[in-house]
Amino acid sequence: MRTRFLEVDTSKGYLLLLGLLGALLAAGLGAAWIMEHHGHHVTGMDNQIVWGLPHVFAVFLIVAASGALNVASIGSVFGKMPYKPLARLSGLLAIALLAGGLMILVLDLGRPDRLIVAMTTYNFKSIFAWNIFLYNGFFLIVAAYLWTLMDHTVSEHAGRVGLFAFVWRLILTTGTGSIFGFLIAREAYDAAIMAPLFIALSLVYGKAIFILVATGLFRGTGRELDTSLLSRLRVLLGTFIAAALLLTAAQHLTNLYAAEHLAAEMLILRDGGSITQAFWIGQILLGSLLPMWLLLNPAFRGHCGALLAACVLVILGGLATMYVTIIGGQSVPLELFPGMEISSSFFDGEVIHYAPSLPELGLGLGGGALALLVVLLGVRVLPFLPDALPSSAAADD
Amino acid sequence: MSEQPIDRYRRRLLGGAVAAGTLTLAPGVFLHRIAAAKTDAEPVTSIVRWGLLVDTGKCSDCTACVDACREEHGWHGHDRPRSDAQWIRKVELRDRSTGRRVSLPMMCQHCAEPPCVDVCPTGASFKRADGIVLVDKHICIGCRYCMMACPYKARSFVHEDLTDQKPHSPRGKGTVESCTLCVHRVDAGQQPACVEACAQDGGGALLFGDLNDPRSAIHQALATFPSTQVRADLGLDLGVRYRGL
Amino acid sequence: MLRLLSALLLLLATLPATAAEEGGRVPLPVIDSGTAEQCVEPVEFMRRNHMELILHQRDETVHRGIRTKQQSLRNCINCHAVDAAGQPVSLDDPQHFCVSCHRYAAVKIDCFQCHSGTPEEGVPGVVGAGAWSRGLAMESAR
Numbered sequence: 001m002r003t004r005f006l007e008v009d010t011s012k013g014y015l016l017l018l019g020l021l022g023a024l025l026a027a028g029l030g031a032a033w034i035m036e037h038h039g040h041h042v043t044g045m046d047n048q049i050v051w052g053l054p055h056v057f058a059v060f061l062i063v064a065a066s067g068a069l070n071v072a073s074i075g076s077v078f079g080k081m082p083y084k085p086l087a088r089l090s091g092l093l094a095i096a097l098l099a100g101g102l103m104i105l106v107l108d109l110g111r112p113d114r115l116i117v118a119m120t121t122y123n124f125k126s127i128f129a130w131n132i133f134l135y136n137g138f139f140l141i142v143a144a145y146l147w148t149l150m151d152h153t154v155s156e157h158a159g160r161v162g163l164f165a166f167v168w169r170l171i172l173t174t175g176t177g178s179i180f181g182f183l184i185a186r187e188a189y190d191a192a193i194m195a196p197l198f199i200a201l202s203l204v205y206g207k208a209i210f211i212l213v214a215t216g217l218f219r220g221t222g223r224e225l226d227t228s229l230l231s232r233l234r235v236l237l238g239t240f241i242a243a244a245l246l247l248t249a250a251q252h253l254t255n256l257y258a259a260e261h262l263a264a265e266m267l268i269l270r271d272g273g274s275i276t277q278a279f280w281i282g283q284i285l286l287g288s289l290l291p292m293w294l295l296l297n298p299a300f301r302g303h304c305g306a307l308l309a310a311c312v313l314v315i316l317g318g319l320a321t322m323y324v325t326i327i328g329g330q331s332v333p334l335e336l337f338p339g340m341e342i343s344s345s346f347f348d349g350e351v352i353h354y355a356p357s358l359p360e361l362g363l364g365l366g367g368g369a370l371a372l373l374v375v376l377l378g379v380r381v382l383p384f385l386p387d388a389l390p391s392s393a394a395a396d397d
Numbered sequence: 398m399s400e401q402p403i404d405r406y407r408r409r410l411l412g413g414a415v416a417a418g419t420l421t422l423a424p425g426v427f428l429h430r431i432a433a434a435k436t437d438a439e440p441v442t443s444i445v446r447w448g449l450l451v452d453t454g455k456c457s458d459c460t461a462c463v464d465a466c467r468e469e470h471g472w473h474g475h476d477r478p479r480s481d482a483q484w485i486r487k488v489e490l491r492d493r494s495t496g497r498r499v500s501l502p503m504m505c506q507h508c509a510e511p512p513c514v515d516v517c518p519t520g521a522s523f524k525r526a527d528g529i530v531l532v533d534k535h536i537c538i539g540c541r542y543c544m545m546a547c548p549y550k551a552r553s554f555v556h557e558d559l560t561d562q563k564p565h566s567p568r569g570k571g572t573v574e575s576c577t578l579c580v581h582r583v584d585a586g587q588q589p590a591c592v593e594a595c596a597q598d599g600g601g602a603l604l605f606g607d608l609n610d611p612r613s614a615i616h617q618a619l620a621t622f623p624s625t626q627v628r629a630d631l632g633l634d635l636g637v638r639y640r641g642l
Numbered sequence: 643m644l645r646l647l648s649a650l651l652l653l654l655a656t657l658p659a660t661a662a663e664e665g666g667r668v669p670l671p672v673i674d675s676g677t678a679e680q681c682v683e684p685v686e687f688m689r690r691n692h693m694e695l696i697l698h699q700r701d702e703t704v705h706r707g708i709r710t711k712q713q714s715l716r717n718c719i720n721c722h723a724v725d726a727a728g729q730p731v732s733l734d735d736p737q738h739f740c741v742s743c744h745r746y747a748a749v750k751i752d753c754f755q756c757h758s759g760t761p762e763e764g765v766p767g768v769v770g771a772g773a774w775s776r777g778l779a780m781e782s783a784r
Contacts, residue, residue, distance in 0.1 A: 039570045041556035046480035050541045050554070110539015110554060110571030113752075118538045123520035128542050132518060184631060185512055185548035334550055336503070336627055337490055337642070344503070345478065346486040346550065441707035525707065533704050534756055562758045564716045569756030584707050 003085040005150075005383035008221050018376055021369045028366010031359040032107035040110065044357040048347050049330050053356040054108045056322040057364030060205065061101030061371060062135070062176055063198055064318070066169040067206020069094040069142065071233075072149075073169075076162030082229050085386040086214065087162075091146045092378045093210055093371075094169075098138060100371030104363055127178045134172040141165045150383065173199045180325065187264035188329035193251050200244035201321065207237045208314040213375060215308060217385060226389035227302060234307050238295035241314065245288045264332040267351060268324060275328040278320045287317010327354050435584065446509075446528040446636065447578055448608035449592070450615050450624065453501045453641035455602035460487050462502045462603065465594030469579065470566040475557060482553035482568075484576045485591060499642065502591065502603075505530060505551040505576035506627065507636030513543035513552065522573075528608075528636050529578045537572040544573060548628050551575045578636075608636065671742040681721070682712045696753075715753070720761040733759040 008014065035043055045052040072090035075083035106112055119136070122129040145165045148158040177198030183189040211233055218225045252269070255261035268279055291310035300306035331352045336342060342349035379385050435441065466485045467473060474481035485504035491497070507530045513522045514530065521537035524530045532543075532552075544552045552575045559569055565581040568574050579589035587593075588605050595603040606615035618624075624638040681688055683695070699713040711717050722739040723731050731738045733754055736745060740759070744751050753759075 036571075039557035040554065041475070041477060041480045046477075046556065047483070047544070047550075047553050048479055050544045110541070110573070111537065114536070114538045117519055117536050118540075121519045121536055123514075123517055125514075126516045126518045126542075128516060128518035128540065179542075182516070183512075183546055185546055330545070334548065336488075336549065339493055340499075341491040341493060342488060344486045344488040346483045346503075347479075348486075348488055348503075348550070435707070437709045437711065439708070440702075523705065525705065527707070531704065533701075535700055535704070559756075561760075562756065564719070564758045564760075564762050567756040567758070572756070580707070581709075584709055 003389075004387040005088065005385065006387050007381065007383055008217070008379045008385060010380065011221075013220060014376070014380070018373070021373045021376065024369035025366050025373060027362045028103075028364075028369060029107075031362030031366065032112075034359050035108070035363070036112060042357065043360050044355045045360070048352040049327065049354040051326055051330065052354060053360035054104050054363045054367075055326050056319060057367055058101045058104035058108070059176065059326065060318055060322045061097045061104070061367055063173065063202045063322075064205035064209050065094050065097035065101060065202075066138070066173045066176075067202035067204065068097055068210050069165060069169050070203055070206055071210055072145070073162060073166040076145075076149075076158055077166045082226075082232070085389055086210075086229075088146060088149050088384045089214060089217070089379070090210060091142050091149065092384050093213055093375055094206075095139060095142050095146075096371040096374035096378070097206075097209065098135060099374055100367040100369075102135060103370050104367035107363060127175055127182050131172070131175045131179065134168070134175050138165075138168060138172055141168050169202075170199060173202045180329065185334065186329055186332065187255075187261050187335065188268070188325075188332050191251060191254075193247060193254075197244070197247040197251060200240065200247050201318065203240040204237065204244050204314060205318045207233065207240060208311040208318075211237070212308065212311045212315075213372075215304075217375075217379060218389075221385070223385065224388040227304070229389060230304065230307060231301065234295050234301075234310075237310070237314070238292050241288050241292050241295070245284075245292075248283075248288075263335070264329075267332050268328050272328060272331065272351070273353075275324055275331060279324045279328070282320025283317055283324055286313050287320055291317070330354075437584075441525055441527040441584075443526045443528075444609065446608040447507070447583060448528070448606065448615055448636040448638065449507075449578070449589075450604040450618055451501055451637065451639045452602045452604070453499050453639055455600035456500050456502070457600050458487075458500060459599050461594040461597070461599035462591035463487060465590040466504075466576070469563070469590035470568070470577075471561070471563040472553075472568070472574075477556075480554075480556040482555060482574060484551075484553065484574070501639060501642075503549060503551075503627075504591075504637070505547075505578075506549055506633070507576075507578060509634035509636070510632065512546040512548065512631075512633070516542045516546040518542065525580070529580050529583070530575075531577055531580065532573055532575065534567065534569065534572040534574070539571040539573065541573060547575075548631055548633070668746060669736075671746040672737050673739070673743070682717075715757060716762065719757075719759060723759060723761045730761050 040046075043052065069090055071083055072087035072094075074080050075087045106115055109115070109118075118132060122133070124130065141161070142165055145158070145161045148154050148161045174195040177195035180189040181191055181194035211230070215225065215230075217223075252265060255265045256269075268275055270276060272279075291313045294300055294306045294310040294313075331354065333342075333347075333349050333351060336348065463485050470484065472482040472484060485502050488501055488503045490499040490501070492499075507524075507528055509524075509528065511522070511524055511530050514524050517523075518540065519536045519538055521533045521535075522530070522543045523533060539554070541554055544550075544554060552573050554573050555568060555570050557570060562568055566577075579587075579591075582589060589603075592603040592605045595601060604615050604618060606613040608616060608619070610616055618640075619638060622640055624640045625642050626633075626635040626638055629635075683691075688695075695713060696715065699708075700715070702708040703714070725731055725737070733741060736742055738759065740751065740753075
């Protein structure tokens with residue numbers, strides 16, 4: 001039973017959403033202009049908290065981007081037939097989320113006019129340089145993958161290209177996690193587990209965003225949605241959340257065991273004020289435990305609302321996780337002289353408090369808006385969406 | 398003087414002795430010249446490794462080094478302590494168990510294995526052949542990853558438009574900067590501004606010189622007295638050493 | 643509609659030609675080379691290749707520590723950022739040596755975001771005698 005793919009028709013709701021997201025994107029670009037014109041002193045980022053809210057959003061989007069490709073990989077790489085019709089949307093969403101994340105990162109640079117320098121001059125000992133290479137490659141590979149999915153003359157290559165994309169995205173997410181994992185200077189980072197942790201997080205965020213976007217698009221365009229497929233996604237998402245929680249627990253328990261890392265852990269787990277709240281309430285409760293309950297509890301099986309609520313919670317929890325990781329990690333004072341109390345004019349020894357600013361929030365939301373805009377425009381212009389999902393009875397592996 | 402026959406043997410002996418002595422001393426003099434100051438047209442080499450020794454016993458509450466650096470490079474700040482650049486800062490320490498107090502300046506440690514150089518995506522953060530770690534602000538894109546990576550929080554980001562930069566110390570909005578070990582002075586055979594200021598107005602706690610030259614004061618001081626590197630467990634082999642910690 | 647569009651395009655295309663004339667919108671650059679008698683290279687060479695010199699030499703200086711006076715940006719500024727009377731010219735002044743040409747050619751330079759565009763005080767040739775710049779000319783002569 002061949003799936004029919006169709007572009008989305010323009011409707012009033014579609015145009016309204018387009019306008020809204022366009023306005024949000026414009027606000028983001030305006031925020032970037034303010035930051036670039038006046039310099040970063042108008043933001044909450046400074047010499048103590050170097051990376052702030054824009055990076056929270058950007059890393060979240062980039063991590064989610066690689067996970068969003070997962071649905072397509074399950075179809076092409078692991079051969080699960082029910083997911084194949086969703087592969088095109090999965091690829092589009094992956095590209096869109098990555099574009100949004102990269103937009104934030106590039107516009108936050110101190111010298112965004114030197115982007116060409118960044119893309120042509122590489123120090124290959126830097127994981128950042130590798131990431132630039134991996135992100136650009138991801139665009140090309142997913143585009144090629146979409147081509148094999150959408151052009152039936154090259155469709156026999158879909159499996160191979162899909163596998164290549166799958167491996168590439170694992171390397172990419174390893175690289176993203178290693179951005180922090182390779183920082184030997186900071187107690188809260190400097191851990192090999194950050195790479196696999198980020199892979200687990202990518203599976204969680206990517207899947208949650210995909211479910212929300214797919215449901216929204218299907219419902220919004222009056223397409224039939226297969227509930228049993230959603231049910232499978234529900235279990236998968238719940239499992240991924242459990243895996244991410246396990247790796248998070250391993251990271252924190254290991255750090256708690258070492259006297260060297262105790263101060264950093266206590267800051268995050270107990271003494272960090274907003275950081276601690278973001279961790280326990282945002283990352284653990286709302287981002288992991290509550291969604292797991294909504295997803296894996298048999299009482300909610302078939303309950304679409306529970307699935308969507310879980311996805312929204314996961315996204316909020318994901319932002320909280322990035323906040324704890326990026327901001328919390330930087331708030332920990334560097335231990336230059338163990339056993340000594342330290343003070344200076346450069347805030348040595350002090351826990352740094354970070355107050356995000358409006359331009360930072362604007363830029364972050366603008367990146368998210370770009371991602372959704374790319375999806376909306378994509379489904380309008382090209383046949384990404386299946387006309388209707390086949391029922392699961394007809395397609396079982 | 399009465400006429401005396403020329404003693405050729407004596408002349409030859411003297412000439413030979415002078416020649417032998419010159420040949421023996423010349424390499425040392427030549428090497429010392431290279432180590433001391435290079436000409437404008439010569440590239441830097443790794444024959445020299447510049448280093449700084451801080452004697453915390455001689456360091457008091459004064460901020461002569463900080464003031465001199467600020468004046469030399471023009472990072473006067475805008476009354477925004479969180480985002481103003483600080484290339485060097487005075488750090489006050491108190492031992493938790495004994496109560497002993499120490500004061501010392503903290504700046505870029507000019508590591509031999511700099512984490513900031515490792516992480517810079519464009520290679521703007523680099524180590525010169527003579528050991529000085531610098532930022533090539535022509536290719537710095539302002540990503541601030543090096544600031545995340547520095548174990549000593551030595552780097553600062555320029556958060557605003559700048560005017561009236563010092564001609565010998567270019568700095569601009571959107572790029573990262575840190576202590577240059579006064580590379581413009583060092584290349585001219587002078588000492589860094591902080592070292593000069595400490596000698597003049599401070600306690601004479603800073604000693605600058607060539608770590609590779611066995612006859613330099615800093616090399617001999619390091620060979621004679623105990624000294625440490627900050628966060629030595631990271632294995633970065635620093636150019637800045639501290640004594641009396 | 644099409645005719646209106648093509649008429650508009652034609653009008654826009656002819657605008658640059660009218661602007662370059664005397665009394666056009668964009669004033670011709672003022673090439674006041676200050677008190678210097680001769681630059682480090684001949685004028686024809688510098689006109690076409692000064693950017694190559696700057697872009698190449700900066701790497702030599704920053705990475706390898708080569709600081710020859712002939713190819714030092716500081717010395718370029720010291721010579722050129724003064725008017726014929728030896729008075730320093732500010733970057734805001736459209737008559738600044740670098741600014742006037744680059745504004746005319748609409749080639750944006752970001753050198754002065756970091757580098758000082760004002761000549762150094764106490765350097766001969768800035769206010770008063772051109773002795774130093776004459777000495778520079780002797781140095782660069784081969």
